[in-house]
Amino acid sequence: MSDVSGLPLIGAAAQRARAAARVLRTLPTDTKDAALAAMADALVERADEVLAANAADVEAAAADGTPAAILDRLRLDPGRVAGVADALRQLVALPDPVGDVVRGSTLPNGLQLRQVRVPLGVVGIIYEARPNVTVDAAGLCLKSGNAALLRGSASAFGTNTALVAVLTEAAAKAGLPAGSIELLPADRASVGELLNARGLVDVVIPRGGASLIQRVVREARVPVIETGEGNCHVYIDASADPETAEAIVLNAKTHRVSVCNSAETLLVHRDVPFLPRLLSALVDAGVTLHGDERAQAAHDAVVPATDEDWATEYLSMDMAVRVVDDLPAALDHIQRWGSGHSEAIVADSARAIAAFTAGVDAAAVLVNASTRFTDGGEFGFGAEIGISTQKLHARGPLGLPELTSTTYVVTGSGHTRR
Structure with a gap:
């Protein structure tokens, strides 16, 4: 001994x-x-x-x-x-x-x-x-x-x-x-x-x-x-269905905010036409939004975001929002600020989905599903x-x-x- x-x-x-x-x-x-x-x-x-x-x-x-x-x-x-x-x-x-x-x-x-x-x-x-x-x-x-x-x-x-x-x-x-x-x-x-x-x-x-x-x-x-901590992102592609995107983002952010697989940052393609509606749904659910200039322009409830917001695992009813020019820009943001936990894409484009799943570096990648599913029980493993x-x-x-x-x-x- x-x-x-x-x-x-x-x-x-x-x-x-x-x-x-x-x-x-x-x-x-x-x-x-x-x-x-x-x-x-x-x-x-x-x-x-x-x-x-x-x-x-x-x-x-x-x-x-x-x-x-x-x-x-x-x-x-x-x-x-x-x-x-x-x-x-x-x-x-x-x-x-x-x-x-x-x-x-x-x-x-x-x-x-x-x-x-x-x-x-x-x-x-x-x-x-x-x-x-x-x-x-x-x-x-x-x-x-x-x-x-x-x-x-x-x-x-x-x-x-x-x-x-x-x-x-x-x-x-x-x-x-x-x-x-x-x-x-x-x-x-x-x-x-x-x-x-x-x-x-x-x-x-x-x-x-x-x-x-x-x-x-x-x-x-x-x-x-x-x-690791869960600074998880949801990326909304230009091809995403509005209803699907709203349901996934609300679930990922608000289902249970104090857990590591809740979403902390929303990344939205600049060509998504329903961004104001999506942000309104989050605000109506009680979420405080911290966004870049384009996110602020889409909804007057969005407060200015700083680098600290992109890096933060809030574990609260807060969410950072950034409008990105394209999918590579979303991947660049995740690479810089993500924690390697769970990253999600909402898209109908098979090409966008393939590029995201291949390009993102994370323990779990979710396609048209909430980040809340990254869990041993949900995966069928039992407790974790x-x-x-x-x-x-x-x-x-x-x-x-x-x-x-x-x-x-x-x-x-x-x-x-x-």
Whole structure:
């Protein structure tokens, strides 16, 4: 076991998780699924405990002046608790990736080669505000045979403590080893220790704002799967149908503003004749528009935009608007200001659609569909830990397969190399 003398806050939890990971990697699917089902049932049965802890967290956060968008992420209600329990049940129904053969062949010398999915081991997740991530991350890690080290925000610590108590008790009764789910202290020092727990932690996944992700990428000595902020764009091509464009833009912006797949910038081709109508629909929905000169000329409610607006993930009822000369100009804007999360085009032109999907660099590209669909559940993956915006190992929603690595199993019959 690795020396943890330099990890006073998380060392014991990391050691327990390391020991649990050795057991979890070989557990049969039935055992893991039974634990997930028991955890889901326990969340529903003990929802009052969780909601009481959450109410205290929300009250304290509101008293500290926490913005409404963050309060929305923090807040649980009976429906949301039922939703996170259902997410665990959905994981039960999904295939277990552990043991899947990615590829295999028989080599010319008779050796049998198989590349097999295996758990990562101990997965550390650092996240902000949303207590549902506690449940999603724990469930995804367990189904994929990993131990979870959870470091949530201080604002949700009471809620997370209640959730982990429910989950660990149910998991233990179902036969999972102690240490399968560990909640870490919610202070800055614990993040630093987690990022330096090389030899105990196999990978760290940050899920939150830009400052958190940048700190993790900058300071980590353990491997990182980088998730990113969602400065998402919707581009309206000159060929777009007006009704389709309006429905998609309103959904992408207003369906739920506090999430990373909501749209923050609207790019509109200069030849779109229905721009005033589209902007009016957004204003009527309560959206504050920050636009360039041509957007301001199209609607008197548009306030001047700055470079800060093009770069901002608002997470609020605000949207930046720019009128562009053509599709290449839209791609140039996205290349400069986008975060590589989700980019959408609304168009009837097959040529425009092909040029956009080929030219934009993002984890998800949506054609005539809202950016709100970039989500593990919507993709049929079940719950997700986050949306990876990097290009190594995994990109897009981080579901079960993305929480595995691979091992090459080479089988011979006394083969020796000459």
